[in-house]
Amino acid sequence: GAGERLLAVTFNDLAPGRRDEAELERARIIAANPRLHHVVVAAGEEALPYAELDGALTDEPGPSLISAERHRRRFAAGSADHFTGAGAREVLDAHPARMADLLLDRRRRNLLRPVTELVKAEGASPASLFVPLTVYRAARRLARTPYRTGLEQAAARLPDANRAAGSPVYDGPVNAALSALTWSRPGPAARWLTGEALAQVAARLTAAAIRPTSVQRPGEARARAVLARYAADHRVFEQAAEIRSQRLHAPFLDNQVVRACRELPEALRVQPDARAEILRTVLAGAGIHDLPQGWGATSRETSAAATRAGLRVAVGDLITLFDAPLLADAGLIEARVVRKALRAAAEGERVPLDGLADLVSTELWLRRLLSRRGTCWTGTAAPRQRAVAGGVIPRPTLHP
Incomplete structure (x- = not known):
């Protein structure tokens, strides 16, 4: 209605080392606009990656399953239509x-x-x-x-x-x-x-x-x-972090935006801070000039710190998850090796965190699939049977 302010949500961790103070300050400067109502969602250990391993069954597995519950808290503070900057890095x-x-x-x-x-x-x-x-x-x-x-x-x-x-x-x-x-x-x-x-x-x-x-x-x-792999995982993310009666929008993954960004010359795209400069130029064309210093920059270190913290907190549950994993039944992994890697990552050793996210999310998805199959009610005398009697062999997907 008339005079209604646009809701702007900023998600940030509470703990030192994971809290992105620079990003929070930039958000506060932008949100000083009287037409915006700024809400900061501060998250503790309960919102770390791996903190919540229960969730909905999605169409396919994806690494975003380990952090879907984390982002649900941000979406819950939003309105009926929630816009995100997802895909900007992959597109620009x-x-x-x-x-x-x-x-x-x-x-x-x-x-x-x-x-x-x-x-x-x-x-x-x-x-x-x-x-x-x-x-x-x-x-x-x-x-x-x-x-x-x-x-x-x-x-x-x-x-x-x-x-x-x-x-x-x-x-x-x-x-x-x-x-x-x-x-x-x-x-x-x-x-x-x-x-x-x-x-x-x-x-x-x-x-x-x-x-x-x-x-x-x-x-x-x-x-x-x-980009294709990120877009597929974003679809998984939409399903896993869904808030009822809310529509999630990712403009950077819109077909027309992707096509427009592909027309940018490669010589421009490979330059440092190209994404921020491109976005500043686009916004300047729309009359927006007063952007804070450092706007458009993102830090992977903050995300990695939150992921490691979540691994440390949830390592016990993750070890239990891989006591008898379905991935091992399918002959894809050795459970002992993965459990060792989880302990090493929780202790701060150099382990590829995105690789662990792939394994954990796939194992979670397979377990949700098994628990979902064969659950339709057919009477009180229906025998309890597993949906799949033998091992589950997922279709291999190659991501170049």
Whole structure:
């Protein structure tokens, strides 16, 4: 109605180290607008990832299942139509493999700024002196590698992906960029899969390599794959975190927005802070100029800290979850190995957290599926039977 203010919700953790003070301050500056009613949802341990493992059965598993309950608290404070910025990173930011696309276009000078930022992120260590040459060589190697050869190389690496030497943790900006400069690589959960499961995926990848394809540019292909995977998980997230009578909107995942963002030149997208600059330019065209310093920047460190904290709190329940996991019944993992990884992550060791999220969410989804099947009431004398008598073998999905 007339005079009604728009509700603006900011979600933030309470604990030091997980609380993003800069983001909260930027939200307060923007919310000073008299047309906005600002609500801060402060979350404690009960809203950490992994804190709530019970939930609805979604269409498919996805890593967002471990944090759906966390975000339900934010959505519960919203109104009937809730808008989020989900997908902005995947749609606007350039995948590191796009540096290979620039080399294909003979635009080497456009690599200067992103490589310089990687050197700054690496710090003043002696290794940082070799970053520009290392990144350039990786990008050039990818630009010269055909699609079929890239998939065949990835398939050859898969059988060794569950060995410690063959599955490094890509937790730094330089390592993450180097790992992304390939047509395909083993996912973060591959280090805990059995040899048989990896061999089956390698065979499927080899078969996919010989199929006809129109793929020409590695950066564009990798960016499309990342966006497709994120959009699929966002659908899972919508179902798991659903608030009755509320419509959740993600404008960045709208088809027209995605198409418009794909028209942006690659030389612009690979530059540091490109996403924030693009959004500032768009808003300036709409008459919005007074944005706080640092607006548009996001921190992965805050999210990682919350995930580690949630693992520490819920490690007991997670160990119990993998006492007799369905994934082990299907021959995909060894329960003992995953339990060891969970303990290591809870103790702060360098473990790929997104890989653990994949395993935990898939195991949760399988258990919810089994509990859901065969539950229709057919009379008081109906025998209690498991929906699936034997092991559950989920359809493998390859995420390049």
